[in-house]
Amino acid sequence: MSTALLCPTGPEAAQTLADLRFLVGVDGGGTGTRLRLADREGRLLGQGEAGPSALGQGSEQAWRHIAQALAGAAAQAGIDELNLAQCAIGLGMSGASVVAQAEAFLQRQPGFALLALDGDGWTTVLGAHGGRPGAVIAAGTGTIGEALRADGSRACVSGWGWITGDEGSGAWLGLRAVRHLQEVLDGRAAGGPLAEALRARCGAERASLLAWNASAGQAGFASLAPLVFEHAERDPFAATLIEQAVIELEKLALALDPAQALPMALCGSIAQRLAPRFSPALRARCVAAQGDSAAGGLHLVRGELQKLGF
Template sequence: MQAHLRLDPSTWWALTPASGARARWWAGVDGGGTRTRARLMDLEGRVLGEGEAGASALGQGAAQAWRHVLAAVEAAAQGVPGFLLAECALGLGLSGTGRAGPLADFVASCPNVAAAALTSDGLAAVLGAHGGQPGGFLIAGTGSVAEAIDAQGQRHQVGGWGWQLGDDGGGAWLGREALRHAHAALDGRVPTGPLATAVLAACGTARDSLLSWSLAAGQAELASLAPLVFEHAAQDATAAQLLTAAARALDDLASALPPVPLALGGSIAERLQDRLAPATRARLVAPQGDAMDGALWLAKHSTV
């Protein structure tokens, strides 16, 4: 039997709700800037239901975060006889825990539940992927980040610096590099191949229109160009080179983590898997569960 992993105290927060009731249910909650998902389980480990609500990123306000967390849990409990929030222990994996002010507001406004423990959404994903054992998670979707928990229960994070200056190898990064290539093609500095043609068709074939699109583009707009890089990689040398560069960026994230088993997440990481270095691929394992499973693990092991 595997030993119980003991998380470093700095990686999670035990909240102090007023209920004092004995827990009859566990709820694992995964929340971010778009939606909140909850999975409800009884003390025998049976999954009773799942629910969803709006965003619960802490930076959007503690009141909203708690409203959507509790709404998702209540939705998961639909049809569960006798369910009471006051008798439910919560494990919470939420985005925004790195900001001291929003974190303090959220912790201070914990409602009447049996118990509650909070960690980041990334660490919840690691716990879920590895069943509460040491391991890492390499995520590349719109952005990119790698997180791990080592054998001592300490958290390690690499990347995740945001699309403006970082998130190398993610979708917004790929889109930005493709857009820079289109700029060079329109200038005549490089040949206009299939990738540049596709980007110009999407963003503007004249200098003024391309410049306007580029200046207004945010993370989502840049990431919308990433599929073009994959689409044209077989016919366009620049597109192929960008995918290789993105894979090397993800290799760098992985190599900076402790040498633990590694799960992949996000559409970009999954599409780049075959381009990753042999050393990275040798560490890959299939995830055992998701961030809600990781939050449930936290509820079971950190709130009782």
């Protein structure tokens, strides 16, 4: 996708942008929202966190949690009341590539002077490499691989959503773990420590497990991923799941950068836990991320302001 931009127009536009005092960077995911508040020059003033703001969970919830995180960041900065008309915001949001979800979100824009919206994978790239060329495998609740090439073009792999894609993610692991539990309850597969842990968490009978499945959502399934890691040493099925996740992320990395030339940052809890299991070739390219997706949101909005001459 390309960055969606909402900015002032007309004779007063230049003055509106000239009067900007604050920059806001947002990382909106399926599990939580992280936000950074900076001054016009990009110096960090405060940070805030709130509940999930993935656009697939609804634009009203997304803006509500962004507002909560922004209030926390403003309080940390000692700002009693933040005037949104003096703020430019850059948002990396899960689900932003779905046009209908992005449009619904933009229609609720609460009054920021300038808004730049892109996917959270792209802001993760910007944050991890400080706005310079590089690639990222981001595997946490969901999975996506994105890259900024040396010629300025973009590449994107995976990120198809937790129901049909996001291979190697927390939700992907959780879905397969629950499928295993269902087979165990049916007598189609032998149980083990992982299945017993899942029984305690999700339900030991058909009715309770069906109810859990119906209400879990992306975050609920992703919350089961730690159980897979916890039991991988003693449970063959859990160990196999971990091996499959590594294979999927290795495939993603190769598709993202076939020449294997770009520095690669691993972001998200799952990617970082799996990193020691990656091939030597991939590990050799890995670098520490300079910043997170919220920092990337600041890079995003600063870049758009520079394009406008501010």
